[in-house]
Amino acid sequence: MENISYEHRVKDARAPYWQAAMRPDEDLRSALEYSPDGIIVICHDDTVKFVNESFTLLTGIKKEQILSQDQQVLNDILTRLSSRVIEKGRVGLLYKLRQDNFNNPHKFYRRKTDRVNQLFTETPEFRVLQKIVRHPSDGAVKEIIYYRDITHDYHSNVTKSEHLLAAAHELRNLIGNILGFSEILKTKLCAQDENAFLVEAIHSQSGFLNQVLKDLLSLNQFEINAGSEVExxxxxxxxxxxxxxxxxxxxxxxxxxxxxxxxxxxxxxxxxxxxxxxxxxxxxxxxxxxxxxxxxxxxxxxxxxxxxxxxxxxxxxxxxxxxxxxxxxxxxxxxxxxxxxxxxxxxxxxxxxxxxxxxxxxxxxxxxxxxxxxxxxxxxx
Structure with a gap:
């Protein structure tokens, strides 16, 4: 079979192979082989029946490593693959840096990761693959597993989070100033002053906005790729x-x-x-x-x-x-x-x-x- 690069496959529309997945076996095999997504077909006896070229290009795992193997063998290989990337600190649920072991053994870091539905690879560049499982209605095979490259979306979300974080920090500084000045005004105005109500409203609403930004910053710190320190x-x-x-x-x-x-x-x-x-x-x-x-x-x-x-x-x-x-x-x-x-x-x-x-x-x-x-x-x- 002619070897087609992964980059060339990605340019093709994905819709036809989704439709072809319900056709007779040869059409299905052809559609899956030329898909830009990495695809694995699992038989009813839980063995790997088919692996396409894109899966190898995306993960670096050769077909002969998993063809005819039990699905658990496949899962173990993919877990080890993701774990190697996670242990390097690029992504991960909870990890610690070696240099902290002596100075601060309680310091951990966390990065938001979906280890069930996402796969992390370095082949050789860093990739994030989204796992999608389909069960064909004709029952010819147990399931078809798609691994779609979402690296661009992954990095885009990180960039958006970073920009949001920077904007929220700037806004919080400004609101902090408003809070401070309104606090000073409150101490200088007596309750009977006609402006006292307005100053109290400014102070109260500024406090609310400050809390919203505080929550937003905290939440973003968990979601952003840069991670969050955990003591x-x-x-x-x-x-x-x-x-x-x-x-x-x-x-x-x-x-x-x-x-x-x-x-x-x-x-x-x-x-x-x-x-x-x-x-x-x-x-x-x-x-x-x-x-x-x-x-x-x-x-x-x-x-x-x-x-x-x-x-x-x-x-x-x-x-x-x-x-x-x-x-x-x-x-x-x-x-x-x-x-x-x-x-x-x-x-x-x-x-x-x-x-x-x-x-x-x-x-x-x-x-x-x-x-x-x-x-x-x-x-x-």
């Missing part, structure tokens, strides 16, 4: 959460947080400052969307390998349908539009908690309240 350390959870709740100042005329510790000592590994940011976001939401008491509870079932930190309020709550959208960036329920918010808080909480291999769950009932729970792995002795 992991073992801590006693009851002690840390109690300190955080004691130092949190509720809104005016609202009761302080009710803290309910676990009945025994609990150790976890986490970045205390980042966890505080996540917990404060949940507590802030609890006060924002309720008018009564707010409870923070630590619980560690003896049979479980994780601990739970739950923030409970008895406020407006949300419907089951609305709960499906809670972790979408910028999403807010229609009923919440009158309440200040950016739609970034819960997204940021989820990003932070996942740093520690944790998860977030929201349980809520309309007009009855909400319980937001952070689950973290226990440090078992």
């Amino acid at each position: 992991l350390q073992k801590v006693e959870l009851n002690t840390e959460v109690r300190k955080m709740t004691d130092y949190y100042f509720p809104p005016a005329n609202r009761p302080p947080i009710e803290f309910i510790p676990a009945t025994r000592r609990i150790e976890v590994v986490m970045d205390v400052n980042k966890f505080k940011q996540a917990l404060y976001n949940l507590i802030s939401n609890a006060y924002k969307y309720s008018s009564g008491r707010v409870i923070v509870k630590v619980n560690a079932p003896s049979a479980e390998h994780e601990v739970a930190i739950t923030v409970i309020d008895y406020g407006i709550g949300i419907t089951c349908e609305q709960q499906k959208h809670l972790f979408k960036k910028y999403w807010r329920a229609k009923a919440d539009q009158a309440i200040e918010g950016s739609g970034l808080g819960l997204v940021l909480v989820k990003e932070i908690v996942e740093l520690f291999n944790g998860r977030v769950e929201i349980s809520s009932e309309k007009d009855k309240g909400t319980a937001a729970t952070i689950f973290l792995p226990r440090q078992l002795s």
Whole structure:
């Protein structure tokens, strides 16, 4: 078969081979062979039946390495391939630099990566491949796996994030100045002054914008390719959460947080400052969307390998349908539009908690309240 370069294949339209995938075997094989995407066909016995030339060009893996092999062999090879790139620090979920091992053994770095649906290669240049799985309706084969080169989009998203980060930093500096000057004006004006209300409004809205930008900067820091520093350390959870709740100042005329510790000592590994940011976001939401008491509870079932930190309020709550959208960036329920918010808080909480291999769950009932729970792995002795 004539050897056609990968660059030449990419210029061809992709639509025909998607349509040809449902044709008889020869048409299917021809369409898949000349596809610009790397393609692998898996039989019903879980062996690799077909590998096209583009897959070799994109990954550097030769056909004879995987043809007729079990799919698990393929998965192991691809995992090792991505891991080599991740260990070099280009991408990765959580890694540490060798030079930090001695000076700061708790310092880690995180870079946003989808290790399930993305493949990272260096053949020889850095590439990001998106994995797409299709199951032909005729049942002739188990599945067809496409590996599409999305390197350009990957770098474009990084560039956009960097520009957004730079713009947000500049805006935050300007808003910080407005906050400072309005604070000075507030101290110089008496309550009866006709301009006092305007100054208070400027100060209040500037504070809100400052918080929005703070959330945006934090979220971008997790998503941007440059990564985010993580200072992991073992801590006693009851002690840390109690300190955080004691130092949190509720809104005016609202009761302080009710803290309910676990009945025994609990150790976890986490970045205390980042966890505080996540917990404060949940507590802030609890006060924002309720008018009564707010409870923070630590619980560690003896049979479980994780601990739970739950923030409970008895406020407006949300419907089951609305709960499906809670972790979408910028999403807010229609009923919440009158309440200040950016739609970034819960997204940021989820990003932070996942740093520690944790998860977030929201349980809520309309007009009855909400319980937001952070689950973290226990440090078992």
